[in-house]
Amino acid sequence: MEANVERRTSNVQSANRTDSSSGERRTPEEIVRHVYLHIPFCARICPYCAFYKERADPAQTQRFCEALVREMDVAKDRFDITPQTIFFGGGTPTALSTAQLDVVLGGFHECFDLSELEEWTVEANPGSVSPRKAALLKERGVTRISLGVQSWDDALLTLLGREHNAAQAEASFHVMRDAGFPSVSIDLMFGLPGQSLAQWEETLTRTVSLGPDHVSAYCLTYEEDTEFFLRHARGEYRQDESSDASFFEAAQRILEAAGYGQYEISNYARPGHESVHNRGYWAGHDYVGIGPSAFSTVGLERWQNVCDYRAYADRVLGGASPIATKEALTPEMKRAEQTALLLRTRFGVPAEWLAAWPAETAEFVGLGMMERRGDTFVLTPKGRLLADSVAAAFV
Numbered sequence: 001m002e003a004n005v006e007r008r009t010s011n012v013q014s015a016n017r018t019d020s021s022s023g024e025r026r027t028p029e030e031i032v033r034h035v036y037l038h039i040p041f042c043a044r045i046c047p048y049c050a051f052y053k054e055r056a057d058p059a060q061t062q063r064f065c066e067a068l069v070r071e072m073d074v075a076k077d078r079f080d081i082t083p084q085t086i087f088f089g090g091g092t093p094t095a096l097s098t099a100q101l102d103v104v105l106g107g108f109h110e111c112f113d114l115s116e117l118e119e120w121t122v123e124a125n126p127g128s129v130s131p132r133k134a135a136l137l138k139e140r141g142v143t144r145i146s147l148g149v150q151s152w153d154d155a156l157l158t159l160l161g162r163e164h165n166a167a168q169a170e171a172s173f174h175v176m177r178d179a180g181f182p183s184v185s186i187d188l189m190f191g192l193p194g195q196s197l198a199q200w201e202e203t204l205t206r207t208v209s210l211g212p213d214h215v216s217a218y219c220l221t222y223e224e225d226t227e228f229f230l231r232h233a234r235g236e237y238r239q240d241e242s243s244d245a246s247f248f249e250a251a252q253r254i255l256e257a258a259g260y261g262q263y264e265i266s267n268y269a270r271p272g273h274e275s276v277h278n279r280g281y282w283a284g285h286d287y288v289g290i291g292p293s294a295f296s297t298v299g300l301e302r303w304q305n306v307c308d309y310r311a312y313a314d315r316v317l318g319g320a321s322p323i324a325t326k327e328a329l330t331p332e333m334k335r336a337e338q339t340a341l342l343l344r345t346r347f348g349v350p351a352e353w354l355a356a357w358p359a360e361t362a363e364f365v366g367l368g369m370m371e372r373r374g375d376t377f378v379l380t381p382k383g384r385l386l387a388d389s390v391a392a393a394f395v
C-alpha cells in the first residue's frame with residue numbers, strides 16, 4: 001500500500017499514465033474515485049461566505065466552461081480516474097445557463113468512464129433553479145441535488161444576503177422532486193444573528209414536512225475576510241456557544257425523530273441517502289478537483305488551483321497548469337486529518353489510531369464523550385457537541 005502511494009505520487013509529478021501504457025494493471029487503490037468541480041459564480045455575494053466566488057461576467061463564462069472541459073481532458077491523461085462520485089460545488093453551479101451546464105456535464109461524459117458512477121451531486125441555489133435546468137441535470141446523469149435553503153424565515157434570509165425567499169426555496173424543492181432525482185438534500189444554517197430557538201425549530205419542522213432525503217445543518221462560523229467577520233469583530237454579532245449547543249441538540253432531536261440518522265456532525269440522512277462523496281473524503285480517499293480554487297489530493301501530494309476564474313481560464317486554455325500551490329503531506333499529517341474527520345462521523349476512528357493517546361482516550365471515555373464500539377472509538381451525543389476540541393487532543 002505504501003509503495004503504491006509513493007508510485008502514485010511520482011505519477012503526479014511525471015504527469016503521465018506509464019503504468020497503463022506499459023500494460024501493467026493498476027490496483028483499485030491507485031484509481032481516483034472522486035472528482036470535485038468548482039463553479040465560482042453567484043448571483044449575489046452572501047456576507048458570511050468565505051468560499052471562492054464571484055459575480056459572473058457573461059462575456060467570460062462560456063470561455064470558462066471550455067477551460068473546465070480542457071482541464072478534465074488533461075486530468076484524464078494524468079490520472080486513472082474512474083469516478084464513483086462527482087460533486088459540483090461552488091459558488092453556485094446552477095448559476096450557469098442551461099447551455100453552459102450542458103457543456104460541462106458533456107465534458108464529464110466525454111472525458112471519464114462513468115460506468116462505475118454511484119453518485120453525482122450538484123449544489124443548487126433556489127434562486128437559479130428552473131424545470132429546464134433540472135431536466136438537463138437529470139438527463140445527463142446527476143443523481144443528487146443539494147439545495148441551499150439555509151432558512152425558511154424571510155427576515156433571516158435577507159440578513160444572510162440570500163437571493164431567494166422561503167416561497168422560492170419551497171418551489172425549487174418541488175422542481176427538483178418533480179424532476180425525479182433519486183436524492184434531494186436541503187442545506188440549513190443555525191446560530192444566525194438574532195435567530196431564536198423557536199425559529200430554528202420551525203425551520204427544522206418545515207424541512208421535515210417536505211420530506212427531503214438528506215439534511216445538512218451547519219452552525220454559522222465567522223470566517224475571516226467576510227462582512228460577518230467584521231461585524232462580529234465590532235461586537236455587532238456575537239457567537240453564543242450555549243445557544244449554538246441548544247440549536248444543535250434541536251437538530252438532532254427533530255431530525256432523528258423524523259427518521260434522519262446523524263452520520264456526521266452536520267449531516268443527517270434517511271437510510272440509503274448518506275453522501276457517498278463526503279464519506280470518501282472523510283475516509284481520506286484520493287480526489288481530483290477541477291476548476292478555480294479546487295483542491296486535489298492524490299497520495300501524499302495536495303495542490304490547489306488558482307483562485308481567479310479569469311486567470312484559471314487563461315492558463316488552462318493557454319496550455320499552462322492552473323495549479324497555484326502544492327503541499328507535500330506526510331503519512332502522519334494524513335492520519336491526523338482523517339482522525340479529525342472520522343471522529344465527526346458515526347463510523348468513528350480505528351482504536352489502533354488512538355493507541356498513542358491512552359490517557360486522552362480514557363479521559364474522554366470517562367467523561368462520557370467517547371465510547372468504544374468494536375474496533376473503533378466513536379463520539380457520544382455529548383462528545384459531538386465538542387467534536388473539534390476532542391479531535392484537537394489527538395493531533
Ligand code: SF4
Pocket residue numbers: 041042044045046049050051053090091092125148
Ligand atoms: S450563494 Fe453560496 S457560494 Fe455564493 S456567496 Fe452565497 S454562500 Fe457563498
